[in-house]
Amino acid sequence: VVQAGMARALAEMGAPVDHADVEVELVRAPSPAHGLHHLAQRDLADLVVLGSSGRAALGRTGAGSVGERLFQGGPCAVAVAPAGYAGESARALGRVGVAYDGGDESRAAVAEAGALARSLGATLLLIGVADPAAEAEGGNDDLQTALALGARFAPDGVTVEWTLAFGDPATELARQDVDLLICGSRSYGRPGQVLLGATATRLVAVARCPLVVVPRGVRWGLFDGVQNGASAVAEEAR
Amino acid sequence: MTPPPIIVGYEPTAAGRDALALGRGLAGLTGAPLSLANVHPRGGEERSGALLRDAAVRLCGDDDVRLHPVAGTSLPRGLSALADELAGGLLVVGSSRRATVGRVLLGSAASRVVHGAPCAAAVAPAGYAAADGRRIAVVGVGYDASDQSRQALSQAAALASRTGAFLRIVSVREPGCGGAGNLGHDVITLAEGENLGIAADAVLVDGDAAVELGRQGVDLLLCGSRGYGLGGQVLLGGTSSRLLRGAECPVVVLARGVRRTPFFSRLDVDATQQERGTAQRA
Numbered sequence: 322v323v324q325a326g327m328a329r330a331l332a333e334m335g336a337p338v339d340h341a342d343v344e345v346e347l348v349r350a351p352s353p354a355h356g357l358h359h360l361a362q363r364d365l366a367d368l369v370v371l372g373s374s375g376r377a378a379l380g381r382t383g384a385g386s387v388g389e390r391l392f393q394g395g396p397c398a399v400a401v402a403p404a405g406y407a408g409e410s411a412r413a414l415g416r417v418g419v420a421y422d423g424g425d426e427s428r429a430a431v432a433e434a435g436a437l438a439r440s441l442g443a444t445l446l447l448i449g450v451a452d453p454a455a456e457a458e459g460g461n462d463d464l465q466t467a468l469a470l471g472a473r474f475a476p477d478g479v480t481v482e483w484t485l486a487f488g489d490p491a492t493e494l495a496r497q498d499v500d501l502l503i504c505g506s507r508s509y510g511r512p513g514q515v516l517l518g519a520t521a522t523r524l525v526a527v528a529r530c531p532l533v534v535v536p537r538g539v540r541w542g543l544f545d546g547v548q549n550g551a552s553a554v555a556e557e558a559r
Numbered sequence: 560m561t562p563p564p565i566i567v568g569y570e571p572t573a574a575g576r577d578a579l580a581l582g583r584g585l586a587g588l589t590g591a592p593l594s595l596a597n598v599h600p601r602g603g604e605e606r607s608g609a610l611l612r613d614a615a616v617r618l619c620g621d622d623d624v625r626l627h628p629v630a631g632t633s634l635p636r637g638l639s640a641l642a643d644e645l646a647g648g649l650l651v652v653g654s655s656r657r658a659t660v661g662r663v664l665l666g667s668a669a670s671r672v673v674h675g676a677p678c679a680a681a682v683a684p685a686g687y688a689a690a691d692g693r694r695i696a697v698v699g700v701g702y703d704a705s706d707q708s709r710q711a712l713s714q715a716a717a718l719a720s721r722t723g724a725f726l727r728i729v730s731v732r733e734p735g736c737g738g739a740g741n742l743g744h745d746v747i748t749l750a751e752g753e754n755l756g757i758a759a760d761a762v763l764v765d766g767d768a769a770v771e772l773g774r775q776g777v778d779l780l781l782c783g784s785r786g787y788g789l790g791g792q793v794l795l796g797g798t799s800s801r802l803l804r805g806a807e808c809p810v811v812v813l814a815r816g817v818r819r820t821p822f823f824s825r826l827d828v829d830a831t832q833q834e835r836g837t838a839q840r841a
Contacts, residue, residue: 351705351786352796352797354787354797355785355786355787358787358788359787386797389800390785390795390796390797393674393675393794393795394674394675394785394787394788394789394792394794395788396788396789507635507636507671508636509633509635509636509639509640509675510639510674510675510676510677510792511675511677511789511791511792513789514675514788514789516674516675517671517674518633518671519633519667519668519671522667522670522671
């Protein structure tokens, strides 16, 4: 029954099942999240893309139960599209935003976002969010320096801009004019999976564009040059 | 052999006192050492130390507790690091301020403590500290015949065997799902086959597992992590995440896999600690 339903659903959507690059697979699993996790792991997927929960406000992201599972312990990057995204006129991904706080995880996010921006021919925007209370004491100078230097973690050939906002991180990140937002996982817990920190948890509920959360500490070995550059810059910043 | 320490995330709040009361109860039950941790921002060490000493004096009776002021801006990160440092066996937190008295409700920080915790994690219901004199006499375990629930069952049996607690195996048959495993068989295996000498019963309930598991009149409920994702950490599944939004007793979610010593079974503690020592050196 499920299989027939799925075939019908794909036909109704006009899914490009004939396209050589699209594979359709029906997975038997105890739950949708379990099945997606299994597939992503088996096929070494780079990204799992989900829609928002039926309860999400139009134009905003919001994880449903499957998203909740994959955002906590998913094996690869997880993306969620805002509610109503399919109904919007086709949007070019011309501007990719990335949350940046100078930490290792956000550097990983910049490297990932940079690679994506390059393949899309998009501009990369590094977004730092500072505490307005600390500003008066000059407490945000480090972040400003880090943002300016953070551009170096992006691959060559990508146009990089940066901005420093003040206020609540999730709110400010959601307010930026970007077509896609990328952020890192939290900095504790086992590496090699997606785990949401405080900001990302809130961002998942309020983003106004597709949001991608990249896993912690995997595959960055591939970007050795980038990583070493990152440590060097971190030293410099100190 | 001493079991790995129980680490309580303590704040001078109702939730902090609930967590402490549960941590004490579990330490008393298992003989595990008790550690009180408070995460404080830069410059807050003195206050943090003072409130921990105060808690030890006023709330811990004659118990031997270790105090850990942890520097940092994030409670979950601080507790996670401490659990690694102390090779902790169980992290204990309280419920959200918005929780109904007598019920478990994970707050946002506690949720990050539990998700990805490097060892088992326990959540106390709101108002647990006020319900004094509560002894953990009946231990429940959620069982659905999955691998994770089998591990939870064996840990619950080990706990009951060691402490003399009564074990209640709770299975829920959800509409549209298959059977609930070989319940009767499991109870017999437990009581006779492994010769653990424990008193146990099993209940099979029809309904929503997340709701039913939380209201079976037990003093503590153990459940396993979900069946997918990296091992050696707590990962909530559909049932456990909803259980932590309404259970009427303290809930312990066990870590997935066997990288760490299962908290409630002291077997192989030495072997695992050696393994951990090697991992840390590497």
